[in-house]
Amino acid sequence: MRRMKAIATGALLFMAVVFALATWGEHAGAGAWTSYVAAAAEAGMVGALADWFAVTALFRHPLGLPIPHTAIIPTKKNQLGRSLGDFVGENFLAADVVRSRLKAVGIGQRLGAWLAEPAHADRVTAELATALRGTLTVLRDSDVQAVVGEAITRRAHAQEVAPGLGTMLEKVVADGGHRRVVDLVCVRAADWLDEHRDAVMDAVAGGAPGWTPRFVDRKVGERVYRELLRFVTEMRDMPDHPARGAVDRFLTDFAAELRSDPATRGRVERLKNDLLDRPEVQDLIASAWGAVRAMLVAAAEDEHSQLRRRAREALLSLGRRMSEDDRLQGKVDGWAEGAAGYLVTTYRDEITSLITETVASWDAEHTSRKIEAHIGRDLQFIRINGTVVGALAGLAIHTVARLSGA
Structure with missing residues (x-):
C-alpha cells in the first residue's frame, strides 16, 4: 500500500512538474503544442487531487481539516456495523435462502457417500469414542449416581x-x-x-x-x-x-x-417399597453407574471392542443407505433444512447483533487503519486512474476548445 501511495503521489507531482514546464514553454514561445501539454497536465492534477481527497475522506479528515462528510469510516463505524448486520440478516440468514442453498447442496447424498467410506467411518467412530470418554470423565460419579438412583427409585415406587x-x-x-x-x-x-x-x-x-x-x-x-x-x-x-x-x-x-x-397386591407393594428403602438396595442402585461407566470407558478405549465395531458397522450401513435411498436422502435433507431454517429464524437477531456489537467494540482509528491496510492498495489505483483519466479529459477538452475557436 505504501508503494502504491508513493506511485499515486508521484503521478500527481509528475503532472505538476509537466504543467510548470509546459506553461513556461508556452510563455517562452516553444510552440502551440505546449498548450496541449499544459492543459492535459492541469486536468491530471485536478483529477489526482480530487481522487486523493475522495480516498482520504474515507479514512480521515484531509489535511486534518474537519470538513463535513469526511473520515467516513471512523465516524460512521457503528452505523456501518448495523448496516452490515442488517445486510447479512436479510440476504444470508433468511430461511428461504438457507433452505434453497441446502437443498441445492444435497446434504443427505453427500453425507451418505462420505460415511460409506471405511476410512471416514473409522474417523467418526474414533471421534465419537473420544467424545464419550471425555463426557464420562467430566461427569462426577456422585452426581450421576444420585440422579440415577433417584430416577430408578422414583420409577420403581410409582410403578405397581x-x-x-x-x-x-x-x-x-x-x-x-x-x-x-x-x-x-x-x-x-x-x-x-x-x-x-x-x-x-x-x-x-x-x-x-x-x-x-x-x-x-x-x-x-x-x-x-x-x-x-x-x-x-x-x-x-x-x-x-x-x-x-x-x-x-x-x-x-x-x-x-x-x-x-387387592390385598395380595397391597402386600407385594409394601414389600417392594420396604426393599427399595433399604440402604443396601440404594447402595446397589447407586453402584450400578460405576459399573456401567467403567464398561463404557473400556469399550470406548478399545479399538476392537464390540461397541466400536458395532458403531462402525452402523455408520457404514447408514452411509450406504443414505447414498442409495432417495427417500432417506429426502428425510435427511428435510431435517437439515428444517433445523437450519429454525436456527436462522430464531437466532437471526442474535447473530446480526454479534456483528453489530463486534464492530461497535472496535477502536475507530484502529479500524480505519486496518481497513485501509486491506483495501488501500486498490484505492490508490483510483488516484492513479484519476490522474490519467483527468489528463486525457483535459487534453480532449482543450483540443475541442481550440478546434472550435479555429
Missing part, C-alpha cells in the same frame, strides 16, 4: 409390580418353566436330608416331651426322617407327584391373586 409379576408367573407356570426350580429344590432337599440325618432326628427328639423315654424319641425321630426322605425322594423322582401338582395349583392361584386380589 404385582400385576406384571402375576402375568409373568402365570406364563412361566403355563410353559412349565418352574419345574426346573422344583426339581432343583427337591434334589437339594434330598441331598441335605441324606447328609444331615442325625441333625434331623436330634431336632425331632429334642422337641419331644421330657417325660417320654429316649428310645421312643429316637424311634419317632427315625420315622419322621424316613417319611421326610421318602416324600422328598418320591417328589424328586416322580414328575406327576401330587405335591408337584399342588405346587402348580398354588403358583397358578398366586399368579391370579397378584393380578386381581
